[in-house]
Structure formats: structure tokens, C-alpha cells
Amino acid sequence: MIRVALPLLALLGLLLPGAAGAQPARPVPPPVAPPSLAAELSQSRIEVTTAFTGAEILVFGATERLIGEEGDEVLVQAIGPIQPLVVRQKTQLAGLIWVNGASARFNRVPGYWAVAGTRPLVDLLPLPDRQAHRIGLGQIPLVQLGNQGADFRGALAELKQGAGHWVSEAQPIGVSGGRLFHARLPLPATTPTGEYLVQVFLIRDRRILARQELTLVVERSGFTAWIAQVAEDAAVLYGIACILLAALAGWLGSVVFRRG
Amino acid sequence: MQVYLPIAEMSVDALLLLGIGFGVGWLSGLFGVGGGFLLTPLLILIGIPAPVAVGSGANQTLGASVSGLIAQWRRGNVDPRMGTVLLLGGLAGSGAGVQIFALLRSAGQVDLAVSLFYVVILGTVGVLMMRESLTAIFRRGRARPRRLHEHFWIHGLPLKLRFRKSRLYISVIPPLLVGFGVGLLSAVMGVGGGFMLVPAMIYLLGMPTSVVIGTSLFQVVFVTANVTFLQAVQVGSVDIVLTLLLLAGGVAGAQFGAALGTRLRGEETRALLGLLVLAVAGSLLWDLLRPPPSPFVMGPAL
Numbered sequence: 001m002i003r004v005a006l007p008l009l010a011l012l013g014l015l016l017p018g019a020a021g022a023q024p025a026r027p028v029p030p031p032v033a034p035p036s037l038a039a040e041l042s043q044s045r046i047e048v049t050t051a052f053t054g055a056e057i058l059v060f061g062a063t064e065r066l067i068g069e070e071g072d073e074v075l076v077q078a079i080g081p082i083q084p085l086v087v088r089q090k091t092q093l094a095g096l097i098w099v100n101g102a103s104a105r106f107n108r109v110p111g112y113w114a115v116a117g118t119r120p121l122v123d124l125l126p127l128p129d130r131q132a133h134r135i136g137l138g139q140i141p142l143v144q145l146g147n148q149g150a151d152f153r154g155a156l157a158e159l160k161q162g163a164g165h166w167v168s169e170a171q172p173i174g175v176s177g178g179r180l181f182h183a184r185l186p187l188p189a190t191t192p193t194g195e196y197l198v199q200v201f202l203i204r205d206r207r208i209l210a211r212q213e214l215t216l217v218v219e220r221s222g223f224t225a226w227i228a229q230v231a232e233d234a235a236v237l238y239g240i241a242c243i244l245l246a247a248l249a250g251w252l253g254s255v256v257f258r259r260g
Numbered sequence: 261m262q263v264y265l266p267i268a269e270m271s272v273d274a275l276l277l278l279g280i281g282f283g284v285g286w287l288s289g290l291f292g293v294g295g296g297f298l299l300t301p302l303l304i305l306i307g308i309p310a311p312v313a314v315g316s317g318a319n320q321t322l323g324a325s326v327s328g329l330i331a332q333w334r335r336g337n338v339d340p341r342m343g344t345v346l347l348l349g350g351l352a353g354s355g356a357g358v359q360i361f362a363l364l365r366s367a368g369q370v371d372l373a374v375s376l377f378y379v380v381i382l383g384t385v386g387v388l389m390m391r392e393s394l395t396a397i398f399r400r401g402r403a404r405p406r407r408l409h410e411h412f413w414i415h416g417l418p419l420k421l422r423f424r425k426s427r428l429y430i431s432v433i434p435p436l437l438v439g440f441g442v443g444l445l446s447a448v449m450g451v452g453g454g455f456m457l458v459p460a461m462i463y464l465l466g467m468p469t470s471v472v473i474g475t476s477l478f479q480v481v482f483v484t485a486n487v488t489f490l491q492a493v494q495v496g497s498v499d500i501v502l503t504l505l506l507l508a509g510g511v512a513g514a515q516f517g518a519a520l521g522t523r524l525r526g527e528e529t530r531a532l533l534g535l536l537v538l539a540v541a542g543s544l545l546w547d548l549l550r551p552p553p554s555p556f557v558m559g560p561a562l
Contacts, residue, residue: 052264053271084561088368090552097376097548100368105561120367155556164555189264189271220266227266231496239492243447243485246323249504253511254327 036064036072037202038212042212046187047221054164054189057114059198060182067175073118073203074173075125076180076183077135078216080112080165081194087152087159104152105145109160111192113140114167114185118175120137124203133208135201137161164188193218267499268312268351274505281320281509284424288324288510288515290524290532292518293458294480296321296451299506301540308502310371314361314450316506317489321452321506322484324514327481329481332474339425339471343478345432347455351440351482354544356446358490364448365495366562375524375544377449382541385455389534426467426475434465439479452480455537 039061046055063072077124084107091101117124130136142153160166165188173183196216202209220228233239280302288295296317303313324444332338364373417431438460442453457476461467467475492498521529 048264048265050266051262053262085558086368086561087364087556087558090555090557097372098370098550098552100557103368107561124521132411145309148385155554159554159556159558189262190269192364224264224266227500231492231498235493235496236291237490238500239489242319242488242492242498242503243322245500246319246488246503246507247326247506250323250326251330252510252513253323253507257512 004238029042037074037200037212038062039076039200039212039214041198041214041216044216046216046218048193048218048224049220049222050224051232052189052224054191055187057187057196057198058182058186059200059209059214060180060184061200061212062179063181063202064179065204066119066178068178068179069119072179072182072209073124074181074183075117075121075135075201075203076173076185077113077115077116077199077201078185079110079197079199080218081110081192081196082108083111083192085109085156085157087157089147089151102147104147104149106142107145108141108158109142110140110166111194112165112187112196113137113160116169116171116173116183116185118173118181124206125208126206129206129208133201137166158221165191187218191218193220263501263505265308265312265499265502265505267316267497268502270307272306272308272502277502278509280306281506282513284506285324285510285513286517287536289514289519290521291529291534291536293519294321294325294452294454295510296453296484297382297449297455297537297539300450301544303502304371304374304495311341311361311365311491311495311497312499312502314374315491315495316449316499316502317450318446318452318487318491319381319498319500319503320483320506320510321450322481322488323503324510325454325477325480325484327450329338329477332477335474337471337474338423338478339423339467339475340478341421342423342428342435342465342471343475345421345435345492346439346442346475347439347477347482349436349488350443350479353440353443353445354447354483354486355490356440357444358487361448361491362443362494368386368559371408372427372548375548377445378533379541379545379548381445381449381456382537383545384541385459386534386538388459389530389537393527393530393534397531406505425471426465428466430465433518438464439483442479443483443486446480446483447471447490450487451511452484454480459463 042058057078059076059202063074065071086103086105088100088103090098093099115136132141144153167186170186171184174183175181196218198214198216200212261274264269264271264396278339284295284299299320300313300317304310364370417433419432421432422429442457446453454476457479458472461472461476462469
């Protein structure tokens, strides 16, 4: 009994001063450091309307120190919604016609991926850091199903870049006033709709010092959104509407343009 | 002026679409055909995905044929009984065609199949047209007496039916088969099929030319309606914005083409049409034969 009670008492003794709440000198929290990075998007919603021909993601913000080789550097990366894709290799059939041959499936391909920095990526961050944080087109995570082979992966990257869906340092980040930066990432007209993640990294001495994540929504809007929605949700109704509209338009047109 | 197509999910110049519609409409008015066989390849050429080009092409052909059907019906140039028999075959054929299309799409071979179909069918039809019209041009003036229609094995088949407007008493099997075949091609190629149907009706079924155009329009309108519906429901590839833009140009062009067409001689018109058909087939064949610009292609996984 006593053996147990003794350590208990000792414990109580230790706890008592705190439990009494009589301690006036609580540790002062360290003074809040001003954020070393502040970034914002010019718009958090991009609308795909009937007149949509592409857009751009404009990221702007400020750093703590002057931007430059001796001071801060900024890196911006935008990642679009995931989509499944198939890459097919063209093969020649009987030495004559070109047909789609072997294929590889990629279930989770980022539909958009763009990166820009105040300086070329290789100068900003060493490769291990870029790998750890998945920065740059070379670090896009891809799982290849079906036909294996590095060719398909390379072809996918090439096709995606050709379509403007993957953009590697198209334009360096602009700097004004020493500490204000703005990055423009081009969105092509065929950019997928959905949620986009925009990552902003503050880099000093080739190390990531701070990061900030912003989200952006690209969505169909107005007439375009409505048609795509109806076509998907009420395909039967949409099919009938297409028939009636085409018939009506054809008939109306022939009445309007009838000559003589 | 760029316009975003909601189903094709791409942005295209609206004036380009109106222009293509006008050009194809003009030619179709001139030659008296639907023009789908020119439209679908042109859409693929400007970068519209093949499924959307086929689905919207069928929808456009429907619109372009409606006014023609109304006009022919008023003049009594439609054989409703023959049209119905052809249509029954056509509905079955287009239903089967859309199934084949969906299968091809998941196998990633739609573009190849559409191109191959075009090369084979257009090549054959073009050669036949050229030969027939050139023969007619050279034999001009030396008219041969022709029987109303020739009798051969087709007329020995059972299930005979009287088609009063066509002045025929034949088995329903050949029209059903013709309708089925044209319906199938219509679904895969996104065409009305008038350019195949008209010769089949004249040479295979022996119908009088006066009711051929009207009756083929009857079949084309309803089969393209069926293709539009099935493509919209099963493949989801009918773009109504694309269709309406093409139609706007098309109906205007057709009226101008038709006005010029009345001033051309039949044989010359057919020779020109044959040349045009062969040119389209040739350009598609070239696309299949030349080394592709990129050794790989990507597409959505289905």
C-alpha cells in the first residue's frame, strides 16, 4: 500500500503548482513572423462558355525578401483533374495502311500540369527535392497498365505537351518591384473541366522554405454547360431534341432561303 | 469567331463551320444528294473527333433532307409502301451499326474503320458513277431502247408484295436487305446513304426514277433520325451546336446549288459527282497510307 502511495504523492507534488494555476509567467508565444510568402489567384473560377478559346491562370503574390539569385525564388505549379487515357502506337498493317496497334492505359493522368519558376527549374531546386515534392513534368506520377515500355510514357508526355495540356516553363514568372511576382499559366481551349490545384513554393538557397496551395475551378457555364448536362443526364430526351431541332432548322432554312 | 462545341469539347471557328455547311449544301443541292459523305470526312479533317463527326453528320443529314422530303411528298414522288419496307431494314441496320460503332470505339479502331469504310464505299461508288456517266456521254445520241426493268434472280424470291407507286411486284427481301445495308453504313459513316440507295433502287430493285429520289429521302430522314437518337444515347456523340451551325450554312447553300443544278446536263453532273466522290476517297486513302505525323495517338479510356 505504502509502496504505491509514495510515487503517487511525488507525482501529486509535481503537478500541484501547475494545477493551482497561480503561475503568472506563462511562456510568451514567439512573435508571429510575417508570412514569408503570400500568393493569390486572380480568379478562382474559370468559366467555359460557348465563346471559350482558352484562358490563363494568373497567380500573383509577394515574398519576404527581394526576388533574385541571392534572395527568394518562387515556383508555381498547377495540376488539373485526373482522367484515364489510352495511348496507342501506330503500326503498319501488311506494310500498307497505318492502324492503331499496341496500347497502354494510364488510369490517373493529370489532365493539366503546368510549372513556372523565376528561374529554370534545374537551377531552383536539386533533383531529390523536385522528386519528393513532385515538381516538374518529369515527376508526374503515372501508373502504366497493359503494354509496358517507356515509349508509351514518353509519347504521352509529348502528346500532352503538344496539346498544351502539360506546360513546362512556357514563360518565366514575372517580377516587379523586387518582391511582387506574377505567373501566367496558359489554359488551352480543350482544358479539362474540374478542380485545379495551384501550388506556390518559396525557395531560398535551393531549399523549399514555404508553400501555399490554392484551388481553382474550371467549369462549363451557361448554354454550353446546360447542353453538356442535358446530353449526359437525359440522353433520351437530348436525342429526341436533336432530331426535332435538326428537322425544324432544315425546314425553316428551306423556307427562308427558297428562291423563286 | 470561335465557338465552343459542348460535346466535342473543343473550340472551332464558327465561320469555318458555316462555310463547310454552305459548300457541302451547295454541292448536295447541285447533285441532289444529302452530302453527308463529304461532310463527315471534312469534319474529321478539321479535327473534330470521329465519333462526334459521325453522330453530328447524321443529325445534319436529317435536317438537310427534311425539306426535300416534304417537297417530294407534295409532288407525290414518294412510294410510302416501298419506303416503309426499306425503312424497316434501315432501322435494323442502323441499330446494328451503332452497336458495331460502340464496339469499335472501345477497341480504339473507330478512326480506322470510318476511314476504311469511306475509302471502300466511296471508291466503288465513284468508279461506278464515272464509268456509267462517261459511257452515257460517249453514247449520247445513240439511244438504246430499254425495257421498263430487267428480270433476273431477285424476282424469283418469295414474300412478294405489290408496290403500286413503283409499278413493281417483287419480294420484300431485296428492299429489306438494301435498307439494312444502307442503314448500317449510315450508322458507321454518319451519312444518309442516298448516294448508295439511289443506284441500288434503280439498278437492283428496278424502281422508276420518278419515285427514287423521294423514296430514298423518306428512308434517309427516318434512318438518320434513328442514328441520331442511338448515337446520342449510346455513344453520346451528337453535338447539336455543331449540327445547327452546319445546317445554317447547308440549307442556304443547297438552294443556290439546286438553282445551278437545273442548268447542267444529267451525265455531266453525274461525272462531276463521281470525280468528287473519288477525290474524297483518295484523300482518305492517302491519310491511311502515309506515315502518321506522330507514331502514337492518345484517346480517352472507356
